[in-house]
Amino acid sequence: MTGKTRKGTRLALSGSTAFSQLRPETRDALEAMCRAKSYRAGQTVIHAQEHSGFIGCVLSGILRMQKTLADGREHIVGLLVEGDTFGRVFDGAAEFTIEAATDAEFCAFPRTKFEALMTRAPDLERAILLNITNELDRAREWLIILSNQKIAGRISGFLLLLCSRFRDIDHILQPSPEGIEVKIPINRADLAHLLGTRPESISRSLHSLRDQGVIDILEPDRILIRDTKALALAADVDEIEAISTLQDLLKNHRPEH
Amino acid sequence: MTGKTRKGTRLALSGSTAFSQLRPETRDALEAMCRAKSYRAGQTVIHAQEHSGFIGCVLSGILRMQKTLADGREHIVGLLVEGDTFGRVFDGAAEFTIEAATDAEFCAFPRTKFEALMTRAPDLERAILLNITNELDRAREWLIILSNQKIAGRISGFLLLLCSRFRDIDHILQPSPEGIEVKIPINRADLAHLLGTRPESISRSLHSLRDQGVIDILEPDRILIRDTKALALAADVDEIEAISTLQDLLKNHRPEH
């Protein structure tokens, strides 16, 4: 364990986390047992195949969940952002390694204490159940995105996912007069792993989308989405809801148009 | 609803399902509310975006979980086999369509009754929680398999998955003196969808693996795995555990070697 630890904070469990709907007593109990931890980019939070001693809830930054392949390469199966929880409850060892993709903070609940609380607080158990249900849906959305043969399609899907899922995470989305500005929270290599391809292909497809006028590349990790409809079309998936989400976002932030 | 329904059966909840660890009272309550349903291959069990009226637990056959893309094609995100449960609890509409890939039977629990029972039977809620946790891991395993650029690698991963996850499902696995015989429970087109490719490529890769001596194609849907190590190598993922599983299987069934 290389991360820094400090005493639990009150503000940890507010906001739109999985725990926001809990009864006050349960939340108090959680806050009493939680310890904030901070890791620097690149550090390992939980190793695959190890019984992690805690359940975590991300406060800031990005964690990546990954599996190490036989040849030493790592493949990313998901990102954890603010409000996401990780760690297994009532079950065996973790299947995946969790690393900090950026500097990150999360609050950790000692596993045994957490499980004991779950057993006597049905609302917590219910919250965890719903949380995992959503995780499952998101994992399957990933499957759809990854199923796209064209790399540009996967990138489009990824951008749309960022817009729909991370819309209330600070520093990811930012509407502008020209469209929506998206900050890609991970570097090219990680993004390539995530989308099952290589950094070179990411670069090429991104620039191809730019040449078509769909997006603009402000900086390598800052993308301006110009044409959401074309993006959804490229993503191929039925992202009607994503489009409406995006258009809501645009309307809300620039009512002058 | 086009499937046939009949009265609940006692044997429905025995075996190694998610419900096998339940207290007798809870199991009785479940059995009292369950209705067996049978669907023919191709029929739709649950439509995406609809509130399904029930939670299901597969008794026999294969169901496929899929999403219809904007262009009308369908992409499979998972298979449901004997013992798997499906349907959402305490949450919105289903995200994916569920269809019978083969003739299939499952038992259905009315959603509201099921949820009521969950609320007063902590052991059931716990069972569901663990079940979804496992589903989540499996979905992420799929991500790893699908991330393989080479089609042959995905097929290898799929075959290994069949071996590890479906080892106690009847008619899927069968050890033989030459290796392990696997029955692929779905047709080429579905398999192609599942692996994010086309039937032609499936065929080519399968025959390529045969030419390398890794497998034998007894029939289009019956594969004999000759060289598990080479298969794991082709799958690229760290399937050490899968290999050991396979070798256990071999040893247990032919101790004469």
Added chain:
DNA sequence: CGACATCTTGACTGCGTTCAAACATGGTGG
């Protein structure tokens, strides 16, 4: 036996991987 569905094979094209090198960008130390 013929009609149909499924699987296989072939030829061609295009996209993405690979390897290599050039190009930014940021930080460090002279």
Added chain:
DNA sequence: CCACCATGTTTGAACGCAGTCAAGATGTCG
């Protein structure tokens, strides 16, 4: 302040795998 290096990103060229379309083979059922 600038030279220098480290890291990350982009571009280029060549090859190979897989998608596509088309035709052939195989199996199944009436």
